[in-house]
Amino acid sequence: MTDPAPDLLRIEGLTKTYPGVVANDDVSFAISKGEIHALLGENGAGKSTLVKMIYGLVKPDRGGMVLHGQAFAPTRPSAARAAGVAMVFQHFSLFEALNVAENVALGMESPPPMRELAARIRAVSEDYGLPLDPARMVGDLSAGERQRVEIVRCLLQDPKLLIMDEPTSVLTPQEVDILFQTLRKLSAEGTAILYISHKLEEIRALCDEATILRRGKVVGSCTPRDVSAREMAEMMVGAVLTPPARAARRDWGDAQPALAVAGLSVASPIPFGTSLKEVGFTVQRGEVLGIAGVAGNGQDELLLALSGELRCAPGMVQCFGKPIGHLGPNERRAMGFVAAPEDRLGHAAAPDMSLVENAFLSGSVRKGLTRNGFIDWARAKTWAEEVVAQYDVRTPGTWVAARALSGGNLQKFLMGRELSQSPEVVIINQPTWGVDAAAAAFIRQEILNRAQDGAAVVVISQDLDDLLEVSDRFAALNEGRLTPARPTEGLTVEEIGLMMGGAHGMEVAHHG
Amino acid sequence: MGLFMFRLEKRPSPSAFWQYATxxxxxxxxxxxxxxLFALLGKNPVAAIRTIFWDPLFGEFAFYLRGQLLVKAGPLILIAVGLSLGFRAGIWNIGAEGQYIMGAIFGAGVALAVFPTENRLIFPVMIVAGAFGGWLWAMIPAVLKTRFNTNEILVSLMLVYVAQTVLSKAATGFLRNPQGMGFPGSRNFSSYPAARNVELFAGSGMHWGVVAAFIAVIAAYVLLQRHLLGFQIKLAGQAPRAARFAGVQPTRLVVMCMGISGALAGMAGMFEVAGPAGQISIDFASGYGFTAIIVAFLGRLNPIGILLAGLVMALTYVGGEMASTNLGLPSAAIQVFQGMLLFFLLGVDVLTNYRLRLTKGRAA
Incomplete structure (x- = not known):
């Protein structure tokens, strides 16, 4: 299609091949001035490679880009920034022990004097409805506020194209609203925005155009307002999606809940972590409790306390009335616990170990993989192969190192590893982090199946879709405190947002 | 600028080739x-290298020197195997030399206490006592680390100097030969058959310590490949948080690793004092405990690798001695030579995880 409006950035046939995989295959599209353009695709579809090429982090093998009518081939991010391209990464690169202004200065080629910079930060942040105190320590900021630091850092460069990678994954619904207002304002002033996401409703609410990638190729484009989220999802996946099925819950008739947490208060073992304060909830067999919350509000600590890595007073955690707060991870596994931490490489899995070794890592107790302290590697391998087959993990074999798998594939493997141990209590942090829509649906279905089999399930997630689809009851973590659990049915997004802590003291708030 | 530069590029997974080639x-x-270095000292470098690496194996006196090879390699391998377990788990026992000395004192002390009783149980009891001495000495840094979070590197290293003081006290005081006419040094085990660590085959250099070293290599291999403890050791070293997730107790691991390495070093000391050294003397400590650190890394912390590395290192000992007597090389130069080995190993190690790329340089 030819557009009469002059394109700000035109991408022509970009191709990038990595050993064994074509990350981008002849990708072409254009973004015009002031346009909010969505880049949509499953994990591993090539979105990251594409934006890395635009931002000068990766050099394309073939093809080219045209920015402002001139050939554009940045060899490093500073060249891209000089040409007016800015990027907000999904994972922030901020120093927690420095204040906002110092963090911004660190990202600049030649920072102005601190006082002047602080004034500019204040001015820009207020212009765009993103209030920020330049003197505050980043370690004290919420995730939403940290993202604001990153955005303001970009805005100070007066960008012509702003790339945003999954910006809403750490925000409450109210904060998302504010971010969208900011982005719309930028767009109205002529800044183009390349918006990467897999949250389809957000894209429908925000974006003017969408380019859909699948396996490195452009498979379609659309105007998001004119199509349904379902249609976009099916374009993205290339298949028809079915929402998870849930059968009616069975009454197990237990006298005691499978998992009861009462008055759980523990200090965080993580620097700049959030201590848990008087957390309490119960989960029955066959029930799924969803725990929402913005990142960094105690999710990691709650998982550690439930998995047994962080111990507490015996009575704070109980399993069928038995106090287990003082027991370690393997003792709890023996009682039927499985846990899946959020951080895959380094916590849930050892990056340099093979999939077999990683399967053994958490499965040795429940799968009986040791005898007299000696490891039965043959059985561990058979089991790892079963997990790979059942959970559709794409890997050359079970001998490869965990770090060689893509994020989504590793997530599938690790979820499979925990869920295929016939657990009685399941604790999962971020079950569908980084996996594509089809895999996310599969994982949610498996979680529901375990509950059907009689497991008590706790799902901690920042993805509301996860929680709304699987949970029977719903609670939110906010600065280490847990709200009382409420039945999920009938909850509105607005109510959920308020449970999650509203807009974290932001100026523009839209509570009904 | 058209300069060429080397750039390091991270490999997607560690190179198997370089792991063995480094x-x-x-x-x-x-x-x-x-x-x-030898050339700068005014020696013929080719002759010096030949004397160190070739002559002990194939030279004129090889029949004798080959035996010496096992005598030197035995304690190095035994100590290095123990150290490698801790090193893999990120537990740094640098004080094997002290544990080696204490093992020798405990082992010798037991035998000398019952002198001149002849009983077949004496030698096995000495082995246990030697291992116990080393274990005890290693428990000091282990307990201080687990209780008070002290740094095991510093504590274990400092305890080497304490052990050396105890050694000179033993040689001149509580273990001194009462019939030694006031000279420092204990009774000589060559004249105490029940407590003697004999050479098993004449001229081979093979004594019980060498046998123990071979057993340790096999046991460590099995431990690392098949046993839960070996898995936990590797896991704790590679991914400490994943280790906690897997239920590894860091405290227990510190005590186990320090204990095993201390016991093996103590055993090595006992075999040495009852065999090749023959007695407790002021200069009994010969640096095996420190050299074993080099051996452990040269062998890639892998038991089989350590076996080979121990033999290579023994070669530099035996050959180095030859070079200093035949060519007049100062013994300090030989020690520098051995140190270079670790230096270069750590230096080229980067190639396992990175590849070297020649690129057209540009000002950064």
């Missing part, structure tokens, strides 16, 4: 740099 490359680089 030790060999390090030995070659040591030969080159060592040769240059």
């Amino acid at each position: 030790p060999v490359l390090a030995v070659l680089l040591t030969m080159v740099a060592g040769g240059a």
Whole structure:
């Protein structure tokens, strides 16, 4: 299609091949001035490679880009920034022990004097409805506020194209609203925005155009307002999606809940972590409790306390009335616990170990993989192969190192590893982090199946879709405190947002 | 600027080839740099390198020197195998030399206490006592680390100097030979058959310590490949948080690793004092405990690798002695030579995880 409006950035046939995989295959599209353009695709579809090429982090093998009518081939991010391209990464690169202004200065080629910079930060942040105190320590900021630091850092460069990678994954619904207002304002002033996401409703609410990638190729484009989220999802996946099925819950008739947490208060073992304060909830067999919350509000600590890595007073955690707060991870596994931490490489899995070794890592107790302290590697391998087959993990074999798998594939493997141990209590942090829509649906279905089999399930997630689809009851973590659990049915997004802590003291708030 | 530059590029997974090639490359680089050092000292570098690496194996006195090879390699391998377990788990026992000395004192002390009783149980009891002495000495840094979070590197290293003081006290005081006419040093085990660590085959250099070293290599191999503890050791070293997730107790691991390495070092000391050294003397400590650190890394912390590395290191000992007597090389130069080995090994190690790329340089 030819557009009469002059394109700000035109991408022509970009191709990038990595050993064994074509990350981008002849990708072409254009973004015009002031346009909010969505880049949509499953994990591993090539979105990251594409934006890395635009931002000068990766050099394309073939093809080219045209920015402002001139050939554009940045060899490093500073060249891209000089040409007016800015990027907000999904994972922030901020120093927690420095204040906002110092963090911004660190990202600049030649920072102005601190006082002047602080004034500019204040001015820009207020212009765009993103209030920020330049003197505050980043370690004290919420995730939403940290993202604001990153955005303001970009805005100070007066960008012509702003790339945003999954910006809403750490925000409450109210904060998302504010971010969208900011982005719309930028767009109205002529800044183009390349918006990467897999949250389809957000894209429908925000974006003017969408380019859909699948396996490195452009498979379609659309105007998001004119199509349904379902249609976009099916374009993205290339298949028809079915929402998870849930059968009616069975009454197990237990006298005691499978998992009861009462008055759980523990200090965080993580620097700049959030201590848990008087957390309490119960989960029955066959029930799924969803725990929402913005990142960094105690999710990691709650998982550690439930998995047994962080111990507490015996009575704070109980399993069928038995106090287990003082027991370690393997003792709890023996009682039927499985846990899946959020951080895959380094916590849930050892990056340099093979999939077999990683399967053994958490499965040795429940799968009986040791005898007299000696490891039965043959059985561990058979089991790892079963997990790979059942959970559709794409890997050359079970001998490869965990770090060689893509994020989504590793997530599938690790979820499979925990869920295929016939657990009685399941604790999962971020079950569908980084996996594509089809895999996310599969994982949610498996979680529901375990509950059907009689497991008590706790799902901690920042993805509301996860929680709304699987949970029977719903609670939110906010600065280490847990709200009382409420039945999920009938909850509105607005109510959920308020449970999650509203807009974290932001100026523009839209509570009904 | 059209300059060419080297750039390091991270490999997607560690290179299997370089994992085995780096030790060999390090030995070659040591030969080159060592040769240059010897040349600067006014010696013929080719003759010096030949004396160190060739003559002990195939030279005129090889029949004797080959036996010496096992005598030197035995304690190095035994100590290095123990150290490698801790090193893999990120537990740094640098004080094997002290544990080696204490093992020798405990082992010798037991035998000398019952002198001149002849009983077949004496030697086995000495082995246990030697291992216990080393274990006890290693428990000091282990307990201080687990209780008070002290640094095991510093504590274990400092305890080497304490052990050396105890050693000179033993040689001149509580273990001194009452019939030694006031000279420092204990009774000589060569004249105490029940407590003697005999050479098993004449001229082979093979004594019980060498046997123990071979057993340790096999046991460590099995431990690392098949046993839960070995898995936990590797896991704790590679991914400490994943280790906690897997239920590994860091405290227990510190105590186990320090204990095993201390016991093996103590055993090595006991075999040495009852065999090749023959007695507790002021200069009994010969640095095996420190050299074993080099051996452990040269062998890639892998038991089989350590076996080979121990033999190579023994070669530099035996050959180095030859070079200093025949060519008049100062013994300090030989020690520098051995140190270079570790230096180059750590230096070229980067190639396992990174590849070297020649690029057209540009000002950064």
